Amino acid sequence: MAGTPLRVGFIGLGLMGLPMSLNVLRAGFPLTVWNRTASKARAALDSGAQAGRSPADVASRSDVVITMVSDSPDVEEVVLGREGVLEGARPGCTLVDMSTIAPKVTRSLAQRLAERGVELLDAPVSGGTLGAQNGTLSIMVGGKPQVLERCRPVLQAMGQRITYCGPNGMGQVAKLANQIIAAGTLAAVCEGLVFAATAGADLNAVHQAVSGGAASSWQLEHLGRRILNGDFAPGFMVKLMAKDLRLVAEAAEELGVSQLVTPAVRQLFRTAEQLGYGEEGTQAAVKVLESLAKKEARAG
């Protein structure tokens, strides 16, 4: 195999997966793809990827299989289900799961795969669709260090910052910590802006005043600006943040971690989803707070 590029499989060609798979192709790796909705694979096939008939078929033709799907049950289905990765993967193959799922599901998958001689890396990402397109994702990796080294050239095609976080599950733990921080920061930005707006402040002045110091953040700079512009297009969708914060709540419960703030943050994003903003960008959480402020003011 020395000198031959790794044959890569890619399963899950959604908003994130498709541009990631195109970056793998561009880096010169032979690629086989599969997607539940076959039509979404078109752009990858047009760019030179081969069509797999099933996850098992993709796995049988690949040294490294990447999965990029929505949630724990989706990963379990494409890996353990009928015609799943496990049916097709030969010993020595590596599964790189880049989805954000429960750390305990990752650990259980790793065990099932190990019984068949298949290695697992959990390698969830942050950076959104823009990072996926530009190949600048931050990739948080759990698994064996030597397996990461073998797969690193493939990961480098998709991401800029690749951090080894520990054994299987620790990539997911780092990703959930990332979501706790990102969602909480955004919630604070939304609540600060709604407070200032309700008090009658000029939001552009407030945004400028608070951007220079201890309140500054990626969320304030990028999504705070979008809020001022009334731009709710998704960089990352409300419904996916609500799902990630559900994974956080479940993991915190299992770990016995009491959280004071994150449950309120989760409630904010759940409410945003329930109010119909699920497919908007996470900054749409501000609409929940605005509607509360208005209702209170009307009642007061």
Add this chain to the structure above:
Amino acid sequence: MAGTPLRVGFIGLGLMGLPMSLNVLRAGFPLTVWNRTASKARAALDSGAQAGRSPADVASRSDVVITMVSDSPDVEEVVLGREGVLEGARPGCTLVDMSTIAPKVTRSLAQRLAERGVELLDAPVSGGTLGAQNGTLSIMVGGKPQVLERCRPVLQAMGQRITYCGPNGMGQVAKLANQIIAAGTLAAVCEGLVFAATAGADLNAVHQAVSGGAASSWQLEHLGRRILNGDFAPGFMVKLMAKDLRLVAEAAEELGVSQLVTPAVRQLFRTAEQLGYGEEGTQAAVKVLESLAKKEARAG
């Protein structure tokens, strides 16, 4: 008066006020100072400031009087109390209150001062003791634009970013929005790190992994790093953040703003103060969450 530098008075020479007053002196303004605890004025007097006998005395000798004290009652005392600024200030004098206080107290003060021909600017700051020392504070200004222009040279001696936010009270509103965002961001950082630590993650790896993207912030970069180093020295004290979040809660109540996340953030800082961390840096909030995680783990 043309060509003569403004005569400045400074009341409140604490951790913030003293370095700010020294920057005013360095910029060449004749300065008279007063502090409740007289000994704390020593460094300013040694650098060439005059000693005022009372706030009234300071005001009688100044064109611009700056107050930098802890809370609404402190400002009311040095301005409206016996031998307060109002007793000494001549018409045409300007009071620049750089304390963080309730917006409604600011508006009521402005009215009282206007009856005596004295202008008010509310001009709270962010940037901490380091910003005060380096003259790089962010200053959020409420009041009349022409009064800000008259006082701008004095403010420029203390701050880098001077933002006009609207009529009296709007500087305070911007500052409270700043605190909502800064405190909420820090709470999210603390909760993310405690989650990862309890799950057994390598916190240095997690900090590196999450610092590159949507979770990044001043709080994560600066205070997250201090948490990893076990450094709880105050840039900004827990007890002052708890006080600022009380001002937020009171103002939100009056405005009829329902907040979902900030009340939990306030509870975190109140608890940190109650547990004896009031004079430590705000990053000591992480200790509250750590102790909760430990208790739960023990009970579980």
